[in-house]
Amino acid sequence: MNAPAPIQQKRTSAWSMYRAIVGIGAFCALLIVTVYEATAERIADNKARFLSNAVAEVLPASRSTVEVTLNADGSLVAATEPADLPVFLGYDENGDLIGAVITAQGMGYADNIRVLYAYSFGRKVIVGFKVLESKETPGLGDKVEIEPHFLANFEGLDARLNEDGTALANAIVTVKQGEKTEPWQLDGITGATITSDAIGAILNQGSSAWLPVLERDGRAIQPPQPTQE
Amino acid sequence: MALKQVSPTDEFIKGLWRDNPVFIQVLGMCPALAVSNTAINALAMGLATTFVLLMAGLSVSLLRSFIPREARIVSYICIIATFVTCVDYAIMAISIELHRALGAFIALIVVNCLILGRAEAFASKNNPGRALLDGLGMGVGFTFALFFIGVVREILGSGTLFGVDMFPDGFQTWTVMVLPSGGFFAMAMWLLVVNWIRQREGGAEKQANERSREVAS
Amino acid sequence: MARLSKYLEIGSSPHVTDGTSTDVIMLNVFLALLPVTAFAIYAFGSGAALVIMVATVSCVLTEHWLCRWTGKPSTIGDWSVAITGLLYGLILPPDLPLWMVFVGGVFGVAVAKFLFGGLGMNAFNAALVGRAFLQAAFPQPMTHWQMPFAEGRFEHIPTSVLAMPFWEPTYDAVTTATPLALMKFEGQFAAGRELMAGLTSGSVGETCGVLILLGGIYLVARKMMNWRIPASIFLTVAAMTWAFQLYDPVTYPGPVFMLFSGGLMLGAVFMATDMVASPITNAGCWLYGMLIGLLVVVIRFWGGMPEGVMYAILLANAVSPHIDRLIQPRVFGTGRGSR
Numbered sequence: 166m167n168a169p170a171p172i173q174q175k176r177t178s179a180w181s182m183y184r185a186i187v188g189i190g191a192f193c194a195l196l197i198v199t200v201y202e203a204t205a206e207r208i209a210d211n212k213a214r215f216l217s218n219a220v221a222e223v224l225p226a227s228r229s230t231v232e233v234t235l236n237a238d239g240s241l242v243a244a245t246e247p248a249d250l251p252v253f254l255g256y257d258e259n260g261d262l263i264g265a266v267i268t269a270q271g272m273g274y275a276d277n278i279r280v281l282y283a284y285s286f287g288r289k290v291i292v293g294f295k296v297l298e299s300k301e302t303p304g305l306g307d308k309v310e311i312e313p314h315f316l317a318n319f320e321g322l323d324a325r326l327n328e329d330g331t332a333l334a335n336a337i338v339t340v341k342q343g344e345k346t347e348p349w350q351l352d353g354i355t356g357a358t359i360t361s362d363a364i365g366a367i368l369n370q371g372s373s374a375w376l377p378v379l380e381r382d383g384r385a386i387q388p389p390q391p392t393q394e
Numbered sequence: 395m396a397l398k399q400v401s402p403t404d405e406f407i408k409g410l411w412r413d414n415p416v417f418i419q420v421l422g423m424c425p426a427l428a429v430s431n432t433a434i435n436a437l438a439m440g441l442a443t444t445f446v447l448l449m450a451g452l453s454v455s456l457l458r459s460f461i462p463r464e465a466r467i468v469s470y471i472c473i474i475a476t477f478v479t480c481v482d483y484a485i486m487a488i489s490i491e492l493h494r495a496l497g498a499f500i501a502l503i504v505v506n507c508l509i510l511g512r513a514e515a516f517a518s519k520n521n522p523g524r525a526l527l528d529g530l531g532m533g534v535g536f537t538f539a540l541f542f543i544g545v546v547r548e549i550l551g552s553g554t555l556f557g558v559d560m561f562p563d564g565f566q567t568w569t570v571m572v573l574p575s576g577g578f579f580a581m582a583m584w585l586l587v588v589n590w591i592r593q594r595e596g597g598a599e600k601q602a603n604e605r606s607r608e609v610a611s
Numbered sequence: 612m613a614r615l616s617k618y619l620e621i622g623s624s625p626h627v628t629d630g631t632s633t634d635v636i637m638l639n640v641f642l643a644l645l646p647v648t649a650f651a652i653y654a655f656g657s658g659a660a661l662v663i664m665v666a667t668v669s670c671v672l673t674e675h676w677l678c679r680w681t682g683k684p685s686t687i688g689d690w691s692v693a694i695t696g697l698l699y700g701l702i703l704p705p706d707l708p709l710w711m712v713f714v715g716g717v718f719g720v721a722v723a724k725f726l727f728g729g730l731g732m733n734a735f736n737a738a739l740v741g742r743a744f745l746q747a748a749f750p751q752p753m754t755h756w757q758m759p760f761a762e763g764r765f766e767h768i769p770t771s772v773l774a775m776p777f778w779e780p781t782y783d784a785v786t787t788a789t790p791l792a793l794m795k796f797e798g799q800f801a802a803g804r805e806l807m808a809g810l811t812s813g814s815v816g817e818t819c820g821v822l823i824l825l826g827g828i829y830l831v832a833r834k835m836m837n838w839r840i841p842a843s844i845f846l847t848v849a850a851m852t853w854a855f856q857l858y859d860p861v862t863y864p865g866p867v868f869m870l871f872s873g874g875l876m877l878g879a880v881f882m883a884t885d886m887v888a889s890p891i892t893n894a895g896c897w898l899y900g901m902l903i904g905l906l907v908v909v910i911r912f913w914g915g916m917p918e919g920v921m922y923a924i925l926l927a928n929a930v931s932p933h934i935d936r937l938i939q940p941r942v943f944g945t946g947r948g949s950r
Binding site: 561564565566568569570571573575 | 711748750
């Protein structure tokens, strides 16, 4: 054993410990700051690209987007910094508002599920859907991401508002596989009942919160300048 | 000290098989079981760990006379955590998707006992060259072990390897292999194979003696 | 059954036995299971017969191979592993692919029984471990239920049963939901009479509660089963369910439904009473049964899955050594206070 004898241990002064810890701390701090500075731009780029890819996937017709948020008085304004659950307005090449992309989350079978979906202002339906984060059981719960008949729900899931525009006309709800009779119902997946129910609840919650505001104020938001292309 | 007589190549080789961190030392189980659900995740985790092993080993070895005994653990952890944070940023800069797949386990490299173990048991007593070789050997051994576990889990659990389909349509996937418990099954299977080979080599006992001498030195 | 040996056998106590040996007990368990098995094959047809057969064969073969491989004398002669295999077959869905049945049988016997040291050493019920593995590995085929008493069930073998090894099954038989799945996802409760008579869907041998109960009574009468375990499970489940139904009769089903649906009857009578994996003392058995009953009710009412008997028994298996340590019989001659 090359452990120092007890006599050596006593000689370690407080100063040398202090020196070692502060020295290493300073060195580490410097290193982290350097790496952070060097990668910050690429990381921000990557994150933005990841989100914009996802947005493009659920609302393929959009050419540019504006992130929006709720003001303190409940009105819709363009967001100044990215939100945790961002909501975007999507515009086509002429700068016309075509849809909104909403991030929503809720409890699934295993953990929180976070989804991104698109709302079409023209058709008043939900048209696109993508799971951003989920820890659902592989082979069962994660079928909501790939099962064709479930994804077919999002060819046009009715999300009309009621007459005074304050809430959804019909709550979005998941029904048993093959028992979909109304356009606002989600055709569920046998064997993934809890997850497909959760998706219905998440969509309903996100839409109830956002669609009335988006329908009321969405058209007043300034579209982005086309120079971005 | 007996250690000084070990040849530099042997410092590197020992991590691959004789002292393999996963299959022989059974260290660093948390990432080995949790992030080995696909071959690519396993490789990425292994490489990230190797990098941290190398850099932490090098730093600890360079600073070994500067760090007093009493403050060594806090110093090592500080150094390891720094490099882990760097790797975290680097992976995010390379690919957000990969970062999502590895998730919390990048940050958990800090508490991978393999890294602290090598810093404490080897790097703090050897020169930087040997520390680098040891770190590289252990890192490669760790990566290989994770990769082997990952291959089994991905082929059985998803029917793919590196995301490429291995079977015609209709292959029944073994969901359990993708779940955490599948990590235990795959790990146990490889341990069985490794120990069987070691027993056949007949030198298992001799090697155990060698190892205990090394630990004691 | 006394047998003269030319060697003087020396062993530690107990020396006084009641003459029952492993193979006698196993023969009686087999007799008790016979009506259940016959009904299962009658209700689900040739598919169920094949599943039961392959399950038994896979367990027996695994034990035989492993004994040969490790150079031990083969222990299949005492029938215990055959009973394990039969029980394992009875808790599988009747249209499960045979290759999956085989995989689960090998896993159950190899991992849960052999790795722990073989007969008398298993910490967990091997049949349940095999099923739990299949449930985790192949969740879809394991939650696929064939309609009982279907037309032509004897002549026609379901295509899923004969699926190619390692390949996904295709289904042609008429499927249905189990009573517990109906309760969980639809809020419907099947009638107690149907459940008792085995007219509902479910695993091969779990549907007919009355026959299982009869088998249990036979074993108790032959003093080959500790009646306290099933009694304690039934009482706990019935009491809890009764209380919940009193509180909210729309959401919660009644005690009869809970006792006779799913695998509770089969599990309580034949699985929880596994002589090795259950506690030794009578008080321990009561506690063990209460734990299983509690877990079953909790999992069925609030868990993500419709059925929880398998996990409840496996968890209680894990706790059973601790129950034994907690409740130790008083050493003869010592008082309550002295240790």
